[in-house]
Amino acid sequence: MDEILKESGSWLQNNQGLLIEYGVNIAAAILILFFGFIAAKMVAGGVSKVMSKKNLDKTIVDFVAGLVRYGIIAFVIIAALGRVGVQTASFVAIIGAAGLAIGLALQGSLSNFASGVLLILFRPFKAGDYVEIAGTAGSVDSIQIFSTVLTTPDNKVVVVPNSAVFGGNIVNYSRLPTRRVDMVIGVSYKADLKQTQDVLRKIVTAHEKVLKDPAPTIEVVALADSSVNFVVRPWVKTPDYWAVYFDLNKQIKMGLDEAGIEIPFPQMDVHLNKVA
Structure with missing residues (x-):
């Protein structure tokens, strides 16, 4: 020891x-x-x-x-x-x-994760925005780790992989406070263009939800096959877009009818030649 x-x-x-x-x-x-x-x-x-x-x-x-x-x-x-x-x-x-x-x-999942990180960093949209991504339009419900969840206007839930979101075009309809309503109104070739423009302008400017600034654009845009086409482009607050769009369609039809201005159907002139 x-x-x-x-x-x-x-x-x-x-x-x-x-x-x-x-x-x-x-x-x-x-x-x-x-x-x-x-x-x-x-x-x-x-x-x-x-x-x-x-x-x-x-x-x-x-x-x-x-x-x-x-x-x-x-x-x-x-x-x-x-x-x-x-x-x-x-x-x-x-x-x-x-x-x-x-x-x-897991390259597919990692691609979705990386795209999710980029969506977080650049934030092209947020929860609640109305967007169009990967061919689908709807309100953003949530931005998750691997996917983005949308709710469509007809109440369908659509799950879009983040790689498809970041790899394509992203249209955000809610990001800016104002939007322009684009409408095309066709009238008969017999219609008085000055009168038609005045009627359209009166209807649009009288609408309470149409913004005064910028001023609405109402001009002839095309001499089409069956009609003379006017563009009607008022500006509205983004939340009012669809309400104004639907309401103006109805009021313009009623106003043109009251003024006797025809909204023509598509038509074609057929010429018959007599062969001896």
Whole structure:
């Protein structure tokens, strides 16, 4: 027993510097883990607060905050292992290979996720906007991690992948406070154009929801096959668009009838030549 104690004491004395070095490295690794976990929580919380102030969907906020937190934790763990002498190069290579395999298997989902992140950053629309995306028009219900959910005017729920949203044209009908109502009104070639223009202008300017500035445009736009076409383009507040559109269609028909101005049907002149 005395001999074992003597050898142990001798070993400790000979390796005192090595033990101190290992002790310092282990203490440093523990500190890296301790402060790293605190930093991960603080950064994730900061990201969550910033995104919440932008009124983003809670699902997206939680997902992105969690992604940031666990990304920092993974980096901290690798740094701590490297501090105690663990060779992390192969560990990182394994993680990279696994990430590549997962990325190839889930490339469609990752594309949707990346597009969702871009939608969050650039914000071409928000919940409640009326938009047309990927060939579908409707009100935005929510912007989720992998898809955007729309509700159509006839109360259908349409789920559009975010890659299709960001990869195509996005038409936002609600973003600006005013919109122009575009109408084409055809009248007979026998109609008095000056009288027709005056009737149309009177009807449009008298409407309570039509804006005075900018002034509505009412002009002849085409000499069509069966009619002389006027463009009627008043400006309205965006929420009033459809109410004004429907109301003006009715009032213009009634006003032209009252003025005796004909709205012609499509017609064709047929000339018969008598062959002897």
